[in-house]
Amino acid sequence: MEQKPAPTEDHSFGRELRVGLAGLAMAAGLITIFLLIMSYLATIVHQYFGGSLPFFLDRG
16 A cells, blocks of 8 residues: 655745735724724714713713
């Protein structure tokens, strides 16, 4: 029975850099989506409860 050669893994600097940049881009995208959703929700809360917020939450 023949043994297959062990697969060579690519650990080059270029590949590691691409993987790292892809991770950073994904994290930045998720943070951006989170901030957009939170600002949208804050706008809704301000529209509906703008006159009835407690003093420590009221900015007006």
